Amino acid sequence: MEPILRIKGISKSFPGVQALRNVSLDIFPAEVHGIVGANGAGKSTLMKVLSGVIQPDAGEIVWKGAQVRFPTPLAAQRQGIAIIHQEFSLVPTLSVAENIFLGRLAGKPWKVSWRELYDEASALLERVGAKVHPKTLVRQLRIADMQFVEIAKALSFRAEIVIMDEPSAVLSGPELQSLFRTIEHLTQSGVGVVYISHRLEEITDICERISVMRDGQVVETFPRAEANRERIIRGIAGADIQEMERRQESQGAREVVLDVVNLSLGHKLTNIRFSLRRGEILGLAGLVGSGRSEIARSLFGLEKNAVGEFMLNNRRIRFQQWSPRKAIQHGITMLPEDRKNEGLLLSHPMYMNVTMTRLPKVSRKGWMQFRREILAAENFVERLRIKAPSVHARPLTLSGGNQQKVVFGKCLFSEPQVLILDEPTRGVDIGARQEIYHIIRDLAAEGKSILLISSDWAELMPLCDRIIVIHEGKVKAEFHAHEADVEKIMQAALN
Amino acid sequence: MNRTLGVGAFIRKQRALLILVAGFIASSFASPYFLTADNLLNLVSQASINGVIALGMTFVVLSGELDLSVGALNAFSGVLVARLIPVCGAGASMIIAIALGALAGVGTGWLVARLHLNSFVVTLCTMFVFNGLALLLSDSRPVEIDNPVLGALGTGAVLGVPVLIWIFAVLCATAWYVLRYTWYGRNVLAVGGGAKVAELTGIAVHRYKISVFVISGVCAALGGIMLSGLLSSASPTVGGSTALSVITSVVVGGTSLSGGEGGILQTVVGLFVFAVLSNSLSLLNVPSFNQTIIEGLVLVVVVGWDYFSRRMAALSRLAN
Numbered sequence: 176m177e178p179i180l181r182i183k184g185i186s187k188s189f190p191g192v193q194a195l196r197n198v199s200l201d202i203f204p205a206e207v208h209g210i211v212g213a214n215g216a217g218k219s220t221l222m223k224v225l226s227g228v229i230q231p232d233a234g235e236i237v238w239k240g241a242q243v244r245f246p247t248p249l250a251a252q253r254q255g256i257a258i259i260h261q262e263f264s265l266v267p268t269l270s271v272a273e274n275i276f277l278g279r280l281a282g283k284p285w286k287v288s289w290r291e292l293y294d295e296a297s298a299l300l301e302r303v304g305a306k307v308h309p310k311t312l313v314r315q316l317r318i319a320d321m322q323f324v325e326i327a328k329a330l331s332f333r334a335e336i337v338i339m340d341e342p343s344a345v346l347s348g349p350e351l352q353s354l355f356r357t358i359e360h361l362t363q364s365g366v367g368v369v370y371i372s373h374r375l376e377e378i379t380d381i382c383e384r385i386s387v388m389r390d391g392q393v394v395e396t397f398p399r400a401e402a403n404r405e406r407i408i409r410g411i412a413g414a415d416i417q418e419m420e421r422r423q424e425s426q427g428a429r430e431v432v433l434d435v436v437n438l439s440l441g442h443k444l445t446n447i448r449f450s451l452r453r454g455e456i457l458g459l460a461g462l463v464g465s466g467r468s469e470i471a472r473s474l475f476g477l478e479k480n481a482v483g484e485f486m487l488n489n490r491r492i493r494f495q496q497w498s499p500r501k502a503i504q505h506g507i508t509m510l511p512e513d514r515k516n517e518g519l520l521l522s523h524p525m526y527m528n529v530t531m532t533r534l535p536k537v538s539r540k541g542w543m544q545f546r547r548e549i550l551a552a553e554n555f556v557e558r559l560r561i562k563a564p565s566v567h568a569r570p571l572t573l574s575g576g577n578q579q580k581v582v583f584g585k586c587l588f589s590e591p592q593v594l595i596l597d598e599p600t601r602g603v604d605i606g607a608r609q610e611i612y613h614i615i616r617d618l619a620a621e622g623k624s625i626l627l628i629s630s631d632w633a634e635l636m637p638l639c640d641r642i643i644v645i646h647e648g649k650v651k652a653e654f655h656a657h658e659a660d661v662e663k664i665m666q667a668a669l670n
Numbered sequence: 671m672n673r674t675l676g677v678g679a680f681i682r683k684q685r686a687l688l689i690l691v692a693g694f695i696a697s698s699f700a701s702p703y704f705l706t707a708d709n710l711l712n713l714v715s716q717a718s719i720n721g722v723i724a725l726g727m728t729f730v731v732l733s734g735e736l737d738l739s740v741g742a743l744n745a746f747s748g749v750l751v752a753r754l755i756p757v758c759g760a761g762a763s764m765i766i767a768i769a770l771g772a773l774a775g776v777g778t779g780w781l782v783a784r785l786h787l788n789s790f791v792v793t794l795c796t797m798f799v800f801n802g803l804a805l806l807l808s809d810s811r812p813v814e815i816d817n818p819v820l821g822a823l824g825t826g827a828v829l830g831v832p833v834l835i836w837i838f839a840v841l842c843a844t845a846w847y848v849l850r851y852t853w854y855g856r857n858v859l860a861v862g863g864g865a866k867v868a869e870l871t872g873i874a875v876h877r878y879k880i881s882v883f884v885i886s887g888v889c890a891a892l893g894g895i896m897l898s899g900l901l902s903s904a905s906p907t908v909g910g911s912t913a914l915s916v917i918t919s920v921v922v923g924g925t926s927l928s929g930g931e932g933g934i935l936q937t938v939v940g941l942f943v944f945a946v947l948s949n950s951l952s953l954l955n956v957p958s959f960n961q962t963i964i965e966g967l968v969l970v971v972v973v974g975w976d977y978f979s980r981r982m983a984a985l986s987r988l989a990n
């Protein structure tokens with residue numbers, strides 16, 4: 176079979192970084208082509224070149240046998256290449272349906288046919304298995320639902336190749352299954368899919384061919400039959416990586432630090448109760464919309480309508496009077512799920528982002544000490560393997576996974592007593608993931624308490640002491656880490 | 671900063687500075703009088719009044735807001751001082767005017783930060799209020815001032831340099847230092863870069879928003895006092911175009927209107943781009959309405975600079 180898309184010798188550099196060097200790759204119709212690589216390896220950059228978002232410095236793209244150029248995303252779309260970007264590209268103030276058909280609204284230029292628009296959007300949303308109403312405004316959606324809207328949007332182009340840049344990073348369980356079903360439908364109808372992910376199980380499950388990128392190059396491409404976890408990891412990192420073992424039985428009972436007596440939030444959460452001990456890592460599992468994030472956000476004072484109370488170091492606190500500022504003053508820090516809008520000052524230098532959580536650590540009597548600040552930031556760059564030209568780089572120019580590491584570093588810098596982590600490893604590569612796991616465990620060993628939310632259930636089990644499963648706003652089940660497995664969690668999360 | 675930045679990137683970043691240097695050189699060729707000490711001191715001291723107001727405005731813009739009321743506040747505090755001097759002397763009246771400026775800032779800031787009203791709209795309203803108050807206090811006529819303290823402030827000199835310039839220079843240095851070296855300055859930048867992010871980091875966003883309007887109010891009031899000292903009279907209508915020209919200076923310098931990026935040095939450069947331009951046009955006897963047109967055109971060039979330099983970069987890439 177002929178490849179539908181051939182990439183030949185593509186190179187691209189940004190100030191201070193060679194993002195792609197001489198990359199060649201073939202994509203066939205009706206195949207799922209997996210792309211893996213460390214954060215900053217150049218995956219997203221390559222996809223942006225293919226979809227006309229950025230222009231390569233050198234190299235050519237051959238589409239159905241003819242050499243082409245994609246000066247704009249529209250040009251690529253017209254040819255039949257659709258892309259789901261790693262960072263969402265939705266307009267928050269428009270409805271789901273308007274976003275899906277942005278620039279291509281149904282009807283006549285002078286009269287939008289709203290009925291048709293909503294009907295088509297509903298059909299697409301159903302096809303991808305999303306439970307969102309087409310009239311909802313995008314800014315009211317949860318991250319995972321935004322992901323489904325992005326997928327629906329990509330499908331609406333009736334493309335011949337669909338590029339998915341880390342579509343699964345925020346999905347788990349059944350949502351993941353519906354993503355895979357969508358992909359299967361696509362390949363059955365002859366569409367080629369390019370699939371990027373840091374979760375290697377997915378890659379070996381659904382991809383027919385796998386390409387590994389490292390430092391801006393494709394280092395190897397092999398069929399599924401030859402793929403195994405070790406080989407992929409070695410390809411990504413250029414070396415073997417010691418993966419984390421399951422956590423040993425935790426130390427004896429310690430005192431309770433945070434005790435949620437009751438917590439309710441509209442119809443999203445009802446009577447949540449749980450407690451968190453000193454030195455404990457508590458996992459929160461559940462489906463999208465089960466209320467995991469809302470629990471975290473309530474504890475951090477971000478949900479204004481939360482009612483109920485909790486005990487923090489034996490002090491009674493009511494949710495109504497709680498705010499992020501007070502939470503931080505009491506030693507609680509949260510890593511937010513939405514790194515772009517809540518986690519990072521995208522156009523301020525990286526060092527500023529890291530140190531802003533605790534300026535006193537890098538200043539004397541209110542005056543900033545830049546040397547110490549830079550050193551502190553450089554320390555994180557090294558520890559978390561953040562790939563950036565320098566600590567002066569703006570997060571805007573970093574790859575998605577590296578941005579995530581900056582947010583994590585920022586939370587660490589504040590040295591909290593209770594750390595709430597909402598998807599801390601979202602989009603982080605396998606090497607740096609291990610480092611983050613180690614840091615989380617070290618924090619717990621130092622006596623810090625950690626509340627961990629993750630869509631990647633496979634990472635909850637080795638990391639946590641206990642796991643609570645949330646279902647439709649209620650605590651559904653609780654497991655000790657050694658008795659939990661993915662099936663049990665799935666079952667509790669589903670009904 | 672980033673050592674790998676090319677010449678193109680440097681030019682793009684320092685566009686206002688380049689225009690300022692070019693304007694300066696062109697002016698010194700166009701008029702022999704331009705480069706004399708007298709003229710330069712005159713140029714700077716005239717710019718210093720709007721300059722002081724622009725310093726305050728920089729804080730507001732950096733925090734992601736706008737203050738349209740500075741012109742009206744400027745006129746109001748001039749008139750107020752003129753009216754109060756016969757009653758309670760220069761010192762007290764200046765303190766009262768500045769305190770009222772601060773108070774206005776607290777009010778505006780509270781409306782913006784606590785009630786989440788748009789600062790454009792809020793300060794548009796306060797602008798009308800202070801315009802009205804200035805007209806009321808002055809009976810819609812300029813008020814004469816005859817006071818040695820205010821006179822010294824407006825027209826005196828220390829070590830051969832006008833007092834106005836001293837005030838501006840000291841405030842500039844202070845503002846620059848505060849923005850660069852203090853927690854306060856750092857947090858203002860964070861609030862402007864992303865209020866939500868700042869809030870989640872534990873920064874008391876509303877306090878910072880209120881504080882920048884206080885700074886702006888104080889600067890506007892001070893500017894009014896300086897102006898009435900310079901002119902020995904206070905007019906209720908002087909501030910008509912002040913807000914817009916001050917905001918223009920801030921933006922032309924390179925401070926982003928969406929907040930977070932920029933600083934004092936940028937504002938000073940932006941300020942002098944227009945100061946040099948209008949000074950040399952006056953030296954060349956260009957009528958004032960033509961000056962306005964030319965200033966508008968220059969503004970378009972500066973603002974369009976980004977686009978042109980990107981096009982140039984793309985073209986040179988293609989040529990290689």
Ligand SMILES: Nc1ncnc2c1ncn2[C@@H]1O[C@H](COP(=O)(O)OP(=O)(O)OP(=O)(O)O)[C@@H](O)[C@H]1O
Pocket residue numbers: 189190192193194212213214215216217218219220221261562563571572573574575576577602604
């Ligand atoms: N607009 C930009 N300006 C400067 N550098 C950039 C820009 N976009 C990407 N880069 C750099 O190019 C390199 C490749 O980034 P890319 O986003 O392609 O990585 P990635 O493989 O997608 O990583 P991740 O797994 O974290 O998403 C990174 O070092 C990044 O910092």
Ligand SMILES: [Mg+2]
Pocket residue numbers: 218219220261340574575576
């Ligand atoms: Mg990427």
